[in-house]
Amino acid sequence: MALDPNNRTLAVLLPVLVGILVLVVWHGAVWYWQVPKYLVPSPILVAETLVDQWSLLFASLLVTLKVTFMAFFLAVVIGTLIAFAFAQSKFIEMSFFPYAVLLQVTPVVAIAPLIIIWVKEPTAALVVCATIVALFPIISNTILGLRSVNPGLLNLFRMNRATRLQELVRLRIPSAAPYFFGGLRISSGLALIGAVVAEFVAGTGGTSAGLAYQILQAGFQLDIPLLFAALFLITLTGVALFLIMVTLSKLALGDWHESELVPET
Amino acid sequence: MTIAQAVRTPEFDAQEPAPAGPPAIEVLGADKVFSTGVRALTPIDLTVNQGEFVTLLGPSGCGKSTLLKMVANLIEPTSGGLMWWGRDYGHVGEEGKKLVFVFQDPTLMPWSRVRGNVRLPLDLAGVPKAEGNARVDRALAMVGLEKFDSSYPRQLSGGMQMRVSIARALVTEPNLLLMDEPFGALDEITRNKLDQDLLDLWFERKLTVVFVTHSIYESVFLSTRVVVMAARPGRVLREVVIDEPYPRDDAWRVSQRFAAYARDLQVLLAEASVSGAAHE
Ligand SMILES: Nc1ncnc2c1ncn2[C@@H]1O[C@H](COP(=O)(O)OP(=O)(O)OP(=O)(O)O)[C@@H](O)[C@H]1O
Ligand SMILES: [Mg+2]
Numbered sequence: 031m032a033l034d035p036n037n038r039t040l041a042v043l044l045p046v047l048v049g050i051l052v053l054v055v056w057h058g059a060v061w062y063w064q065v066p067k068y069l070v071p072s073p074i075l076v077a078e079t080l081v082d083q084w085s086l087l088f089a090s091l092l093v094t095l096k097v098t099f100m101a102f103f104l105a106v107v108i109g110t111l112i113a114f115a116f117a118q119s120k121f122i123e124m125s126f127f128p129y130a131v132l133l134q135v136t137p138v139v140a141i142a143p144l145i146i147i148w149v150k151e152p153t154a155a156l157v158v159c160a161t162i163v164a165l166f167p168i169i170s171n172t173i174l175g176l177r178s179v180n181p182g183l184l185n186l187f188r189m190n191r192a193t194r195l196q197e198l199v200r201l202r203i204p205s206a207a208p209y210f211f212g213g214l215r216i217s218s219g220l221a222l223i224g225a226v227v228a229e230f231v232a233g234t235g236g237t238s239a240g241l242a243y244q245i246l247q248a249g250f251q252l253d254i255p256l257l258f259a260a261l262f263l264i265t266l267t268g269v270a271l272f273l274i275m276v277t278l279s280k281l282a283l284g285d286w287h288e289s290e291l292v293p294e295t
Numbered sequence: 296m297t298i299a300q301a302v303r304t305p306e307f308d309a310q311e312p313a314p315a316g317p318p319a320i321e322v323l324g325a326d327k328v329f330s331t332g333v334r335a336l337t338p339i340d341l342t343v344n345q346g347e348f349v350t351l352l353g354p355s356g357c358g359k360s361t362l363l364k365m366v367a368n369l370i371e372p373t374s375g376g377l378m379w380w381g382r383d384y385g386h387v388g389e390e391g392k393k394l395v396f397v398f399q400d401p402t403l404m405p406w407s408r409v410r411g412n413v414r415l416p417l418d419l420a421g422v423p424k425a426e427g428n429a430r431v432d433r434a435l436a437m438v439g440l441e442k443f444d445s446s447y448p449r450q451l452s453g454g455m456q457m458r459v460s461i462a463r464a465l466v467t468e469p470n471l472l473l474m475d476e477p478f479g480a481l482d483e484i485t486r487n488k489l490d491q492d493l494l495d496l497w498f499e500r501k502l503t504v505v506f507v508t509h510s511i512y513e514s515v516f517l518s519t520r521v522v523v524m525a526a527r528p529g530r531v532l533r534e535v536v537i538d539e540p541y542p543r544d545d546a547w548r549v550s551q552r553f554a555a556y557a558r559d560l561q562v563l564l565a566e567a568s569v570s571g572a573a574h575e
Binding site for chain 2: 180182183185186187189190191192196200201204207283
């Protein structure tokens, strides 16, 4: 096995080693230069804060997760529907695609205040913002997928007098699947980013305080260990989302799609 | 002696009657000018009778694919017309009048197993699963792939993928097979094997085949009749009847008469490219 780049164990082991190394260097540097904890807390202190403040942080994590998942779900449903509508006719796509791009290029920070005014319910407002951020990759990837059909196969379907529905279900959707899953991967990350950014703008506290709110508060109070702990949870959520999406697309496509293939040696 | 005289060997008797059977395909002065202005074909007259194995042989760009696609009704002639079993295309698909097109690439669905790929035409036509599966089994047996029905296309070699593609064509129990360089991308050994299998199939099942190829040897080995085409402008240069009984096998491939036919076609093709150049 030596140093085979395809080795699964190595693929896990190496990043873990790097992580441990970073933590050790971080801790060593903080200890050696006596960095005050309101600038950079040591990883151990962050871990302690995570445990001490767990009930507070966990409640916020749940809020952020709720917003993220709702936004992601909405983005997938709405994005897929829009993509199917666009794929139905070149004219629909021509008329509306520029506005979909508009959605993509407008920074969510800029429109969030407006949405927060319009949508009274705080959580709903956050979900709307995050959905807007997460929507575009689903639309563009799904359209690309629905259009990227092998022309030979399309001829084959036409020669066999396939109906439009058969063509969609048996040809276009399977062809689009790898692109769609690529879109899911990007979009899930964006939903989290959207949820956090929108909450920064909204700044709602109370029972609906998410992780972004904890970061804001910790910043005001110079409670840097708490800030780090919240940050750590956001990052962890992002990584977890990514891994879930990768696993999902492996499960769905693993058998056939080339992007999912491991070269056999 | 000119080249034109050289090719008038005894084997070349274009007047020889085409094998019996009513016409399956009639191309009646059909030509094709593409929207780009390219004249792919000058008016073509060609009859393919039921039970024949006709190959279209010619240099690249002489319009072989264009002609075959017109026969498959994939493109329309610019003027002139075609008849399928003596009538218009609307009747194609009825019992005894089924036509399939086999592409140069296997053109398989990568997400579907061999069985699913072969069953596709039946699924699209709404054939019940059980009946469909029985027919798929028969088609796979014909191409010798019974054991691979649950493999994915990527797990098969190029030759095997092509066999799947042929099984998918056979599953509809066609009467007419249109094949555009189906084995062009394969190595010679695999190609010879598939040629032999195809020929046996044609013979046993009394199919009609129109087969496009670049290869003189392939055309002599397979055909009852070779249609030699020339480029610029695309046209039929000559039809050569290969007068050799079936079933044919490797003994035919190495026979004197085979070599004579091959040499004659070689000369004709040289003439095709000379007269083609004269038009430029
Ligand atoms: N869709 C198209 N639009 C415009 N021109 C075309 C089209 N298809 C073919 N042609 C042109 O028509 C001519 C004949 O093409 P065709 O593909 O029928 O040749 P071929 O004999 O099959 O060649 P090859 O052996 O290389 O496959 C060529 O000059 C080609 O460029
Ligand atoms: Mg061609």
